[in-house]
Amino acid sequence: MNLVYADEQGNLFDHPEFIALGRSGDAIVEIMEDELIPLPEGATLVSLPFTKPIGLSIHNDQMQVVPGTVHAVGALLPQGFTRLCLPSYVKSNQEEKLPLFGYTAVVWKDDQFYVAAEQCDDPERWDPLNCDRDELRLQVDRILQKYPDNRLYKHLSHCALEYECLTSSNTFLQRWEGAVPVSYSCNAGCFGCISEQPDDSGFVAPQTRMNFKPTVDEVTQIMLEHLREHDSIISFGQGCEGEPSTQAKIIVEAIRNVRAQTSKGFININTNAGLTDFMRAIVDAGLDLMRVSTISAIEEHYNAYYKPRAYTLQNVERSLRYATDQGVYTSINYLIFPGVTDREEEIEAMLGFAKRTGLKLIQMRNLNIDPESYLQLIPKAKGEIYGMKQMLDIFRSELPDVVIGSYTHVRRSNCSANSLRINNG
CATH class of the missing domain: 3.20.20.70 (Aldolase class I)
Incomplete structure (x- = not known):
């Protein structure tokens, strides 16, 4: 499952050299296969300002901040879906605060977007x-x-x-x-x-x-x-x-x-x-x-x-x-x-x-x-x-x-x- 990131213009890319990770509280965590569902209809993908994504490098199996001028990406889920992980990121400016949204970890897998979420109701x-x-x-x-x-x-x-x-x-x-x-x-x-x-x-x-x-x-x-x-x-x-x-x-x-x-x-x-x-x-x-x-x-x-x-x-x-x-x-x-x-x-x-x-x-x-x-x-x-x-x-x-x-x-x-x-x- 590839890490998803955004450039300065808001264009989305998947990174073939980094495996996507999630976040639980302040800890970076592995995303399990059974935690992923296809991106639900009505969900929105957004770039997280003032952040840089963290992924697992396929070269050395280490967690790393993705290099370059890139931003972490999260999904805003429609009602009826419960997020299981946050996106993995580090803030480039600790004084900045993210807008008031519920950001969910998103990955690229099998030629489509997946999110770490579970459906809890009929949307x-x-x-x-x-x-x-x-x-x-x-x-x-x-x-x-x-x-x-x-x-x-x-x-x-x-x-x-x-x-x-x-x-x-x-x-x-x-x-x-x-x-x-x-x-x-x-x-x-x-x-x-x-x-x-x-x-x-x-x-x-x-x-x-x-x-x-x-x-x-x-x-x-x-x-x-x-x-x-x-x-x-x-x-x-x-x-x-x-x-x-x-x-x-x-x-x-x-x-x-x-x-x-x-x-x-x-x-x-x-x-x-x-x-x-x-x-x-x-x-x-x-x-x-x-x-x-x-x-x-x-x-x-x-x-x-x-x-x-x-x-x-x-x-x-x-x-x-x-x-x-x-x-x-x-x-x-x-x-x-x-x-x-x-x-x-x-x-x-x-x-x-x-x-x-x-x-x-x-x-x-x-x-x-x-x-x-x-x-x-x-x-x-x-x-x-x-x-x-x-x-x-x-x-x-x-x-x-x-x-x-x-x-x-x-x-x-x-x-x-x-x-x-x-x-x-």
Whole structure:
């Protein structure tokens, strides 16, 4: 398997004199044959700025930095695929930070590109090619004309047309999982927040956070428009907002308004679940699905990344347990990173967390971050590093009733956790 690199102009080449390697945490590792799959449709190959690739020389069987003016290359995977290794590289300038993407090791093998990844879900509904841009523009115009005073629809039109956010697009296409953001504030200071970064972070937030407080009527309008089909999902908690439960009063009133008029579809919240009392009120109002974002079940690691304000990981656990006990289909949005998530102590902690909270689904999400910055932020490894593929096998073995996926799933009535409709989200 040949190393893949890019020149200064961004042209891609394979190097016949270097075998491709991967990276796990800060360690350069061999890529196993069973870790490779063909480059998925919808994946993007990118040059990593300020880097030089590291490969295994076929001449002396030594790891070396590839000579010349070349850059490492990574793949950005579509949703539904879990990366197993990062690209192998060294930074040519340690002060520079990579853009906030989830880079995956890529190789050239048998006359095609392969990536170190595993498919964890059906990517069909999350494929950007399934979003007809012409149809989307027509539907945006139609909805904006129907609700000219709804500021939320205007905000979402920007997300759909400018950022090409698929969840926002679904809101206008009235299908699958749609978005209803409600919050401009947050009770966490996530290190990799995509909608708000402090000036001295060194990162550029790729999205702009909403800057107004919607009314209950604005929220209710969007929810009722979207919940037309029995399998549709409307979701609080989007990348363009802060923590939705900080606006619990609006959410509770909107859910009650909607459920007084229709029983169709599913109401979901994407949340950090730190505000336990607010989360209980939202659950009691009629919530169907809850997806909680987490990066670890170890408090020191969790706090380093999320920087929670006036809540703890124990609050998160209590919120999840309460929701599960009330019949809500609970899941976690698990931000994963090779060489960290697959540490022995991380696996053991997450298995315990999942069992205590009664989780139904773990959504594996590749963490979009500059690797060096993240590794400097979090605790050092204490135990063995198993590798991502073995980690996934352990989860499937130890949590047989928990779905390992990538999207929001909806359980059918009277069916087991393995009989599910799959929706994007």
